[in-house]
Amino acid sequence: MTQDLFASGGLDLLDIPDAEIYYAPRVDFGAAPDFVLKQLIEQIPWRSEVINLWGKEYQQPRLAAWFGDAGARYTYSGLSLEPLPWTDLLSTLRSRVEALSEASFNSVLLNYYRDHRDSMGMHSDDEPELGRNPTIASLSFGEQRTFVLKHKFKKDLKSVQLTLESGSLLLMKGATQHHWKHGINKLARPCGPRVNLTFRQILVSTGAT
Numbered sequence: 001m002t003q004d005l006f007a008s009g010g011l012d013l014l015d016i017p018d019a020e021i022y023y024a025p026r027v028d029f030g031a032a033p034d035f036v037l038k039q040l041i042e043q044i045p046w047r048s049e050v051i052n053l054w055g056k057e058y059q060q061p062r063l064a065a066w067f068g069d070a071g072a073r074y075t076y077s078g079l080s081l082e083p084l085p086w087t088d089l090l091s092t093l094r095s096r097v098e099a100l101s102e103a104s105f106n107s108v109l110l111n112y113y114r115d116h117r118d119s120m121g122m123h124s125d126d127e128p129e130l131g132r133n134p135t136i137a138s139l140s141f142g143e144q145r146t147f148v149l150k151h152k153f154k155k156d157l158k159s160v161q162l163t164l165e166s167g168s169l170l171l172m173k174g175a176t177q178h179h180w181k182h183g184i185n186k187l188a189r190p191c192g193p194r195v196n197l198t199f200r201q202i203l204v205s206t207g208a209t
């Protein structure tokens with residue numbers, strides 16, 4: 001069951017305990033989602049990252065890129081990413097997302113799931129530079145993949161599975177990251193490409209004491 005909060009943006013609050021998650025299946029970006037997908041695949045300098053988890057090195061099972069305001073550095077899984085400057089397309093998407101989510105973002109992490117073998121392990125977006133209760137806005141283009149949510153502490157709660165449609169916006173707010181992990185599983189059957197963008201507000205250290 002959902003509750004319509006922002007009629008204009010079509011964002012619905014999902015009925016998930018200990019979470020504040022909103023979803024809009026189709027956002028108007030002034031261009032077809034398939035066109036945006038193609039532009040992103042062609043324009044972004046995609047990188048294959050090697051990450052360090054518990055002292056071991058792994059190739060990430062997807063491609064990634066990090067864009068943002070100068071100084072919005074991001075560190076996760078032993079990677080420290082210096083942002084690339086905003087492109088026209090990414091600035092346009094950011095403006096639309098900021099208007100719909102009533103939040104501001106100084107950076108975006110892009111993930112490119114090339115096919116069914118690409119995935120993202122279960123995690124919370126809880127790095128210190130995101131602050132205590134981060135608002136994270138996630139846009140998806142291309143193949144529909146299932147976004148899985150698992151409660152970290154209440155093991156009796158069933159996992160939640162959301163199908164993220166092409167052109168959709170998912171907004172995670174409040175205490176969501178404290179209580180839930182999320183991820184994207186591999187699929188058994190072949191599927192096409194998907195690009196996901198998570199807009200974030202990184203707390204930039206000024207160096208002042």
Ligand SMILES: O=C(O)CCC(=O)C(=O)O
Pocket residue numbers: 109111120125138140147164182183184196198
């Ligand atoms: O691809 C997705 O929908 C999830 C992305 C994600 O969780 C992240 O970038 O932190």
Ligand SMILES: [Fe+2]
Pocket residue numbers: 123124125182
């Ligand atoms: Fe995440």
